[in-house]
Amino acid sequence: MKIVSIDNxxxxxxxxxxxxxxxxxxxxxxxxLVKMTNDNDHIHLSIIKKDExxxxxxxxxxxxxxxxYVFFFAIDNKFRNGGYGTKILSMLKERFPNGIILESEELGLADSDNEEQRLRRYNFYLRNGFKDSKHLMKIYDLSFHILTTxxxxxFKKYQELLNHIQPEAWFTEENN
Known part of the structure; x- marks a missing residue:
């Protein structure tokens, strides 16, 4: 498996x-997303490939x-549950040994219509070595658990980056 830059x-x-x-x-x-990538050498828009x-x-x-900081990460629907997500996270943890940080939708919200999906995603990250930082990131009407290795x-570097690219985001500690 490999991670390659997006092209035409x-x-x-x-x-x-x-x-x-x-x-x-x-x-x-x-x-x-394309503009952010073009404007900053440290932000990458990539494709995950197995063979070609x-x-x-x-x-x-x-x-x-x-x-x-992983902004967006997804395995194609037809390849889910094949171990690809775990393999990519392992590759990323090897490449970034001092830490990866990502967001997972907040759990336990009364108005959530995809609680089961949120819980599966959250537990997937925990199984792959991420820990809940006990911080939430809130933006507009959305809130996310901050998970990290x-x-x-x-976390502080992530806050600085997010304050730069999405100044409308704010952070709070979880209640539990």
Whole structure:
């Protein structure tokens, strides 16, 4: 498996997978993702490949040479439950040994219509070595658990990055 930069031949696949994997309220416009990538050498829009077949997408930013923030990560519907997600997370943990940070939708919300999916995703990350930081990131009407393999320092770098690219986001500690 490998992670390769998006190009003209994979742009449509990336966008299609992105739309299938994330609800509209969680997505940023694709053009904005491309602009962020073009404007910053530390932000990457990538395709996940097994052999020469596209199996997923990744949008991540390097917080340092050894730490990263995963904005968006999804395995193509037809390849889910095949171990690809675990393999990619292992590759990322090897590449960024001092920490990876990502967001998982908040659990236990009364108005959530996809609680089971949220719980599966959250538990998937825990099984793959992530810990709940006990912080929530809130933006607009959405809130996310902050999961990490890193330290509080990784969380602070993530906050700085997010304050730069999405200043409307804010953070709070979980109640439990």
């Amino acid at each position: 031949s994979t742009k449509d696949y990336w966008e299609k997978t992105y739309i299938e994997a994330f609800p509209p309220e969680e997505r940023l416009p694709f053009e904005q 077949e596209n199996v997923g997408i990744l949008f991540h930013g390097e917080l340092s040479d050894t730490e990263a 890193g330290s509080e320092d990784t």
